[in-house]
Amino acid sequence: MNEKELVHLANKHMIRTVREAWSPPILASGRGCIVTDIHGKEFIDFTSGQICAAVGHNHPKVVEAIRRSCQDLLHVNSWRLTADTIQLAVELASYLPDSLCKTILLNTGSESTEVAIKMAKMYTGGFEILSFAAGFHGLTAGRGSSTFSLGHAGHGPAMPGTYAILEPNCYRCPLKMKPETCAFACLDLSFEIIDRESVGALAATIVEPILSAGGVIVPPEGYFPKLKKMCEARGMLLIFDEAITGLGRLGSMFAFEELDTVPDILTLSKSLGGGIPLSTATTSAEVEETIVKKGFLHVTSHAADPLPARAGLAVLEVIAEENLVQQAREKGAYLKKRLEELAERYEIIGDVRGKGLLIGVELVRNRETKEPAIEEGARINQRCLEKGLLMNIVHLKESSSVFRIAPPLTSSYEHLDRAVEIFAEAIREERG
Numbered sequence: 001m002n003e004k005e006l007v008h009l010a011n012k013h014m015i016r017t018v019r020e021a022w023s024p025p026i027l028a029s030g031r032g033c034i035v036t037d038i039h040g041k042e043f044i045d046f047t048s049g050q051i052c053a054a055v056g057h058n059h060p061k062v063v064e065a066i067r068r069s070c071q072d073l074l075h076v077n078s079w080r081l082t083a084d085t086i087q088l089a090v091e092l093a094s095y096l097p098d099s100l101c102k103t104i105l106l107n108t109g110s111e112s113t114e115v116a117i118k119m120a121k122m123y124t125g126g127f128e129i130l131s132f133a134a135g136f137h138g139l140t141a142g143r144g145s146s147t148f149s150l151g152h153a154g155h156g157p158a159m160p161g162t163y164a165i166l167e168p169n170c171y172r173c174p175l176k177m178k179p180e181t182c183a184f185a186c187l188d189l190s191f192e193i194i195d196r197e198s199v200g201a202l203a204a205t206i207v208e209p210i211l212s213a214g215g216v217i218v219p220p221e222g223y224f225p226k227l228k229k230m231c232e233a234r235g236m237l238l239i240f241d242e243a244i245t246g247l248g249r250l251g252s253m254f255a256f257e258e259l260d261t262v263p264d265i266l267t268l269s270k271s272l273g274g275g276i277p278l279s280t281a282t283t284s285a286e287v288e289e290t291i292v293k294k295g296f297l298h299v300t301s302h303a304a305d306p307l308p309a310r311a312g313l314a315v316l317e318v319i320a321e322e323n324l325v326q327q328a329r330e331k332g333a334y335l336k337k338r339l340e341e342l343a344e345r346y347e348i349i350g351d352v353r354g355k356g357l358l359i360g361v362e363l364v365r366n367r368e369t370k371e372p373a374i375e376e377g378a379r380i381n382q383r384c385l386e387k388g389l390l391m392n393i394v395h396l397k398e399s400s401s402v403f404r405i406a407p408p409l410t411s412s413y414e415h416l417d418r419a420v421e422i423f424a425e426a427i428r429e430e431r432g
Contacts, residue, residue: 061314137208322410
């Protein structure tokens, strides 16, 4: 079938997961930072798929790990173990501080945050959960309740006890303050309100170290140590959702390493599977011992399957052997500088922010008023697609228009340069 026929069938038989109709391209293959459609046209993927192909599409070591698992064992009863599932937990522990030593292997990011919240509720005995008003932690019934950046409306009642706290967005401060003088006023005000709203059953705060879908928001230095102290003062656990920031993307193995803050629970997903569904939730021996005594139970059909575990081990091996943490740091600095140079040339770029290979480029119609350039962003995005560059725009309640740039950590400098050139061409054409 040709592309037109395939798109027609998709719109006839597949539920639209976003509001728009399904549209070209129809992708057929990929390697590294390049994906190819059914016509053979190549695209530089500045989205790493769904930010899951951090080591590149179809990395040979990941493919080989999957092949071996297909020959040996794909699936086991969820009550059983394999050497690979045990080894993955051991390998993760070797990268983490001693307080994070107990891991459960799961499938998706939504499931990992669901389990993290279950553990926090059981450990503390509370049920009230805080998360950023611009945060994203999945769209399942439970964690969709804590995802305020999108998809929150129209699905019925949220889970009881879910509250939003103001995101520390220094470019668009929710309190209209200046970073140099605010002293984290957004955090103080949020907890002042939470303390009044709470029924005395606070369990956890779940946050992204950099808010991704909310607009690549980078909290200011010192924010997270203060948040941790405020949680501890209320008997709450602090959960870091490092679905996007973990495993090297920021130029450190984990974001919390640079934040002087160790979470009580750490969740990983996306990059860990190298393209295969795999996620984890990791906590302390104390938390694990307590919840097990209280009857903790989480058993799903594909928890701790050997195939994704082998893929995860291959990903960790690639990160270490190819020095991808340092590569992300160096390539990220290079890419950010190139994008900042574009901002000097084009007024539509209001802000360039981020760390490593997670960069946000916010588009505005006016740098003074910061009116979001939403329609312009959509047209630029379409032009990039036509020119062979896959980009992703994230909106926060239609109040911002941000290109979330997250290429594979294995991307070459040549591909980074070409992508910036395409982006510049698209902006230039939009500005006329």
